[in-house]
Amino acid sequence: MEGDCLAAILNFSLKEENCGTGQPVPVLIAPPPLPHTQVSVIVPVRNEADTLAETLLALANQVDFADHPLDFKGYEVLVFANNCTDDSAAIARRFAQQHPRFQLHVVEQTLPEGEAHIGRVRRMLMDEAHRRLTWLGAQPGIIASTDGDSRVDRRWIAAILYEIACGADAVGGRTVTDRAERAALDKATKAAYLRFVGYRYLIKQLEDCLDPDPFDRAPHHYQFFGANFAVTHTMYAQAGGMPLVQTSEDVAFYRAVVKLGAKVRHSMLMRVTTSARPQGRAPLGLADRLSQFQVLGQRQESFLVESAAAVEAKLLARHHLRRYWMQAASAPPRPALASQRLTQLAGWLAVPLADLHQAIEQSVTVGELFQQVEQHQQTLGAWQQRWAAVPIEVAIADLRLRLNQRRSRGPRGKLRPAAGC
Template structure:
C-alpha cells in the first residue's frame, strides 16, 4: 500500500541523525491524547538502568507522530521538546486522508522512519521500540529492552498492564490474563524455546514491543492494516523464525478506556466484556485440550524439521504419527517439511492445512473450566490431555 500524503515522505528528515551510541529509537503514535501525553513523555524521559542511574540521553531517542488530532496533543509534545532539550524527542504533525488515518499507517510510518534513522547512523544492531500515547512505560523499560536483545533475541514483547480498574469488566479481564498466562506456561512446557524460557507471557502488541532493525526488514516491515497490525507483524516474525522474548521485565501501564480508536482491540474487548457481564453471558475461550495437542505437535514437528535440515534424516515414523494426530496426509506433511527452509514457514502451512479440513471447528469452553484444566496441567505435565479434559474426548500427548 502506497501512502498518498506528500508530507509523509518528509517526516523526521530535517533532524540530524542519531549519534552512534544511540541504541533504541522509540516510536509513539498519537491522536487526541492531550490528557495523558505529558505523563507518557515524562516516563520516556526519566529512564534509568538497573542501578537506578539515569540512562545516557544519547543512548535512545523518541519519535512522536501526532496524526489527525483535534486537541492540543501536538502543542503539548512540541512544548515538552523545547522544555527538555537534552531529551532526544522529535515531534511531527500530519493529517492523513480518511482511508489512511488509522493506527497501521501511523505506526508503519514511525517504524520505517526509526529504521531509516538508525541505518543512517550505521547502527545495524539498532532497536525499534513501540509504545502508545496513552501508555506509561516502566522507568527501566529501555534498559530491559536493550538487555533482552543483547541476549541474542530479535524481538521483545513486554507486559501491558492496565493503569486503572476496567470497571465492571475487571473480573473478565483478570480471568482472560490468567488463562493466557497459564496457556503460555503450558506452551513453554510442551514446546520449550531456549530464547523464551518460562516465566514468559503472551503479549506482543504495539503498546509494548521492540524489534531489531535487521529483523524488521527481514520480516517485511509492519503491515499497513487498520487494526491488529501488531498481531500481523508478530505472525510475520514467527514466519521468519525470529527469536521473540516475551519478557515480564519489559512492562508498561496503559489506559482501560472503552472508547477505542479502532473497531478491534483492547478497548473494544473491554466494552464487550462489560456487555456480557450485564447480560449474564458466560465468558468463553478457546478450548484447552486441542491447543495443548497443537503445542505438542509443533514441538515434535520441530524435531523432525531439524533432523532433516541439519542431518538429512527423515523421521518417517514420527511424521506418520504426527499426520495421524493432525488428521493430514503423511506424504503432504513430509513434502512440506522438505520444502520449508524455515520452521515458521512449515508450521504456518501445517496450521492452514489443519484448518482447511471441512470438519475443522474451533472449540470453546467456559473460562473458569479452562483455567482449572491449565492449572492441573502445569502442576503435573505428566498428565495426558484427556485427563484434563472433562468432556471425555481423548487427546493423548504421546
C-alpha cells in the same frame, strides 16, 4: 564546521530507504539522529491530550538498572500526531521546549480517511526510525514501540538494551492495565479480563512443559503488543517492515518475525502500563476486548475459548512436529519410518498428509512450518470440529488440573512432552 553540519542535515533529509518493503519511505523528520543514538522510540498519537504528557515524562525519566539516569544522547522519541482534533501535538511540542536536552521529534499530519489507521501510522513511524538508524551506519540500532495512552517503566529502555544484548532479535514486553482505570470497570468486565489474562498465562505454562521455545525460556509471558515491543532495525528490514494492515498490526508483525526464525523474547523486565478504557482508538485492540467482556457480562454469558484438551493436543503435536522437522533437516529418516511418522502427525494435527508434507518441504524455519499448519487447520476446519470451544472458566480449571498432573506425576501415554516438566 557549520557548513559541514548543514550539508549532513540536507543529505539526511533527502535520503530515503525502503526498509525492505520495496516502496520509498517519505522523510518525516529532517534533523539527523545524534551519533550515539541506540534506540529510536516511536509513539503514534491520536487524541491523547489527557495522557500524552505522562507518556513523554515516563520516556524522559529513564534510568539504568543501577537507577542512574540514561543519557539522552543514547535514545530518541518520535511522536506522530495523526488526525488529531485535540491539543496532542501542541502538548508534545511544549514538552519538547520544556525539556530541550530530551531528543523528542514531533510530526503532525492529517492523513486521508482511508490511511488514517494505526497500521499505517505505526508503519510510517517505524520506517522513519529504521531510516534514521540506518543512516548512522554500522552501529546496531533498535526500534521500540509504545502508545500515547501508555506509560513505560522507568527501566524500559534499559530492559530493551539488555534483552537485545542477550541475543534477542525482537522483544515483547509485559503490558498491564492502569490500576485506577481497571478498578473503575464494572465487576463482570474486570473479572472477565483477569480470567482471560490468567487463561493465556496457563497456556504459556503448559507450553513450557510440552513445547518450550529453545530461546524464550521462563520466566516470560505471552504478549507482543504495539504499546510494548522492540526489534533490531536489521530484523525490521528482514521482515519487510510493518505489515500494512488497518488493525492488529502488532500481531501481523510478530508473525512475520517468527516466520523468519527470529529469536523473540517475551521479557518480564520490559513493563508498560496502558489504558483500560473500553472505548479505544483502534478496532480489535484491548479496548475492544474489554468492551466485548462488558457486553458478555451484561448478558451473563461466558467468554468461549479453546479447551484445555485442544491446547494440550496442539502443543504435543507441535513438539513432535518440531522434532521431526529438525531431524529431517539434519539426517532424513528412512522413507518407511518417515511416512509412518508423517501420517501420525497429520492425524494429530487434522491436516491432510499431502498438505503437511508440502509444508515441511517448503518451510525454511520451524516458525514458518507452524504457521502453514495453522493456516491449513483454519481453512479446512477439521481441527475446530474436533475441539469445540468451551467457557473460559471450564478451560482455566482444566488447564490447572493438567498442569498439576504433569508436574506431580510426569507425562503418561505414547505422546510424551519435552523435558523440563
